[in-house]
Amino acid sequence: MDTWNEAGVREAPGAGPLAGLRILELGHFVAAPFATRLLADLGADVVKIEPPGGDPVRQWGEQANGHSPWWSMHARNKRCVALDLKHPRAREVVLRLAAGADALVENFRPGQLDRLGLGEAALREARPGLVIGRISGFGQDGPYRDRASFGVIGEAMGGLRYLTNHPPEETDLPPSRVGISIGDSIAGLYAAFGVMAALWQRDRAGGAPGPFTLDVALTEAMLSMMEGTLPEYGVFGTVRQPQGSRIKTAAPTNAYPTRDGQWLLIAANSDPLFRRLARVIGRPELADDPDFAANPGRLRHVERLDAIIADWSRERDAAEADRILGEADIPSTLCYSAADIAADTQYRERGMVRELDDPLIGRVLHAGVVPHVPEAPGGIRWTGPAVGAHTDEVLAEAGFDGAEIRALREEGAVR
Amino acid sequence: MDTWNEAGVREAPGAGPLAGLRILELGHFVAAPFATRLLADLGADVVKIEPPGGDPVRQWGEQANGHSPWWSMHARNKRCVALDLKHPRAREVVLRLAAGADALVENFRPGQLDRLGLGEAALREARPGLVIGRISGFGQDGPYRDRASFGVIGEAMGGLRYLTNHPPEETDLPPSRVGISIGDSIAGLYAAFGVMAALWQRDRAGGAPGPFTLDVALTEAMLSMMEGTLPEYGVFGTVRQPQGSRIKTAAPTNAYPTRDGQWLLIAANSDPLFRRLARVIGRPELADDPDFAANPGRLRHVERLDAIIADWSRERDAAEADRILGEADIPSTLCYSAADIAADTQYRERGMVRELDDPLIGRVLHAGVVPHVPEAPGGIRWTGPAVGAHTDEVLAEAGFDGAEIRALREEGAVR
Incomplete structure (x- = not known):
């Protein structure tokens, strides 16, 4: 077993192909934090801003010592800054952090960051050429823009839920969830891809400097995966139907x-x-x-x-x-x-099931880093941190001195 | 409606953030071709090498005039070169095409390209620093490396299939497919992301030149999406169970x-x-x-x-x-x-359902380009081409003269 398979919070700092990349996350729940987990797994420095009460995912699923194993993986490799975005001084803090970032990834409702004075123009004044990855239910414009959304709506309107069932002659039950918030994660994956596409163009020799915004909708990310479903409808009027666990065109x-x-x-x-x-x-x-x-x-x-x-x-x-x-x-x-999964030989040998010691909850299993990059493997440098674990460190790097940080904390802006 | 919503094969050539990127695809079926579709949608020049008989997906699903609507979308924006990889002269052709590429994406069984003389060393001798994205069932090493695989195995071993069902007290039916080859597409998405991560590092000022290989396994890509499933098992021994269309922790x-x-x-x-x-x-x-x-x-x-x-x-x-x-x-x-989906207002207004005129099959609907990049939108420049549609053009660009191309065709190496 390689060293990264051994128990221990920190492993040798695997550089990963994204070493040197600086990402600011203004995310919560699944989609944006999943995008930045992928970036951090490959070596990016991800600073996550979350409210002083913490990202709600910290409370999701079973808890150990008041901490969530899901969080241990979801927030691994990130530096966590606790900041109350509604505080009058929050805008200044975000802009100073954005000034040092290559890209920002967020999944607020469209318009919400603008109302906080953190629209694209303000962010790019702080950091010219900032790549901005935005994830929302329906996209940043169009008639549904302001509707509430969540993963299941993306899955259902993208066409996945309709097909996830047995044929009506075999069951009266409704279509099934797939058991995970796959609509959110797929949107996050598209955002991570889009952010890297934009950064490649911006940063390469002779590339276009941007700005580039990635406008990812949950519904559209799902639809983009639906293969021949829409083209076949367009040509033949055929509405693809659920097929249970069979495949319509081949047997057995x-x-x-x-x-x-x-x-x-x-x-x-x-x-x-x-x-x-x-x-x-x-x-x-x-x-x-x-x-x-x-x-x-x-x-x-x-x-x-x-x-x-x-x-x-x-x-x-x-x-x-x-x-x-x-x-x-x-x-x-x-x-x-x-x-x-936990017992599988191939997963273990490939470092895709990893035993770690999370200081908040003890021994935990994580999925490994995908994609595997043999020449510069990413890694699990640390598990999901406590709320505000990196507030002081990150603010100091952004040029706040000790007195300023203390004042921000006393005023309740940061934790 | 924007111009790209109007019927017509070609649209104004939207540059997209990947304009200037050159990709060589040695792919077939879903995973690698899906990865390159995403790259091409954002503006990359993708050259797809397929056998003279064509990629099998050309025959999948319903056919119109002997052509597949799925293919119309799956291969859009790509240039198609028909080459018999078993022909003695094929190696030379691939290496000359690789010499002009930034990255190669492939999904052969591990070892197969090596047996054709197209291993990583040979490819990188032709093109130093070539980024190589490899997609396989179980990865490029480990005890399962040589096993046959396909999407459903990735979904099942990644943990998705087990959860895609109603609880046993509600049904005797097996878990359902989700109706699409989601395991393949998710692996393709990870590959597209990984390729851009590697290219960013290689091409930025002061970046590490590589080489970088992306080793994406279907099983691992799926597992990477499974949220708290594995961490919760690691801490509590809890095996997550199917929940039908409900969510275990919230109602209604x-x-x-x-x-x-x-x-x-x-x-x-x-x-x-x-x-x-x-x-x-x-x-x-x-x-x-x-x-x-x-x-x-x-x-x-x-x-x-x-x-x-x-x-x-x-x-x-x-x-x-x-x-x-x-x-x-x-x-x-x-x-x-x-x-x-086809009738939805938001999709139509956002250009996510697009009517196109495919010269091979007539009017067809495609899903749009994800992510949407407002400053440099990708686009649908053309629909999935016929076998060998760009053989001559691409070979000429790679320096083959007319006589050489004729000879290759007469020998049966290309079509």
Whole structure:
């Protein structure tokens, strides 16, 4: 195991490809903080401004000693400054911090930063060429601009929720959430990408200096992922429908029950794969049966085919069935739970499940740094800090002297 | 409507923040081509190398005149070169194209490019400092490196599939797909982000020149989005479970049936929101009922509460119920289908649903460019090209003269 796999809050400061990049985060909840986590993981210096009461995510999920394991990962590698944005002196503090930043990432409601005197013009007066990444529900303009939003609205209006279900002939239940706020995280990922695109252009030799603003909407980030859904509607008028765990155009590929109550995904949806599968499940004759030999037949008789495969899977535990299929080189997988992820060999060997000692909560597991950059791996330099942990340090770097910082704290502007 | 909303294959060449960036794609299916679509949308010059028979996605989904609407969007803004990588002269062609590129993005199985003589050393001999973005199922090393993979395996092993379901007491059905190859697209998004991070460092004044390789695994990209799932398991041993369309920690937030057979998402999971909702559904007394006044009570009695809300929603069409809730400032939304997306005002006004004339298939709808960059908007310069549409143009730029190109074509190396 590499050194970064060993327990310990700080690891050797992996430079990462974003070493030298300075980011100011005015974010809360998931989307903007997720974008800056990705930047910080690759080595950027991220200063997060949050209210003296803390980002609400600090209270989300199960708590240990009053601290959230999610926060431990969500805010890792960031420096946390607690600042009351409504305080009369807050504007000055933000502008002085922005003066030293390459980019700012925020997810306030459109217009809110302008009302605090922190519009794009003011920020760029403090820091010419500042790249500004903005994440909102519906974007910075248009008729829905001022509507309340949150991740589920992005997922639903982007088209994901409609499709996340079994066909109506199989269930009366509504579409399912995917269990995470994926709409927020995808928007954050687009923002991180866009910020780096803008910074590349601004900072390269001969590049256009900008300014560049990234206007990311949750709805639009989701829609951008929807593949042929919109183009096919445009050409054919076809409205894509939910397909459960099958794929409409190929069989067999589905989730099959196992003896130990799990779901095993098997994808044997080509003729050679199906021939191998037929042999593995002890029904080699199926590969020559006119009903099943080719994909069109397998699709026509998919209910019968899936029942035959399920008869085989139901007599085995998931791990055993998965192993048998793997040996026959048939793509299959368990549906990994958190426990399966934590135990997985590949994740461990690649540093993608890391054991850390968080000083606020003790031993914790984090997902690793994505993408992996072998020549300059990012890393987990520290876990999510306490509220205001870096207020003094960051303000001092921005040129506030000790007396000024004390005064700001006494006035309640910072914590 | 802005000019880019009007029908017409080419639009005014929006520069985009990635104008001047040159990308070589050795991709197929979804992940790498999605990464380069994002780069091309923001203005990069993407040269895609595909086999003379074409990328398989050209055949995916419904076809119009033998062409795929999905392809129209998937390959837009790219220049397509058809090259048989197994041909003895292919290596020379790729290396000469790489010599003019800033970055290469690929999603072959690990080791496959090395076997073609196109390993990292060879590529960087042709182009020192070439950024190489690699996408694979499990990463470029580790015990699973050589396993077959595809999107669903990334989703399942990353932990998403396990959670995309209703609780077992509500359904016997397996977890659902989300209806798109989201594992591939998320990996592509991480690759696009990583490539820009590496390019920023390489190209900025005083930056480290690299080389930088981005090693993106589908499984790891998915895992990186899973929020508190892994940290909470690490601290408490808690295995996060599927929750259907509810959220475990807040109520009411769910999908409710409507008279016209749709599902309306309502999130009234704070005390003030719930008070407004109670009034809207004609049951104002609920907000003062000890069973429902506060969140813990609402969670304890969530079945009864959801049934009451469903009694209201079932008597109205979805659009009407959504309008009533919107007027009361209660977050709600329909689950948008492709038809809803195409008709949405905000998407149209923001250029996120665009009508284009694809010369191969006629009128088509595309999703717009994300992120929106108001100062330098990317754009749709052309739709997904035919196989080999830019072979001659790109080879000529790389210094092949007409006779050489003819010879390559006669030998079957290019098309």
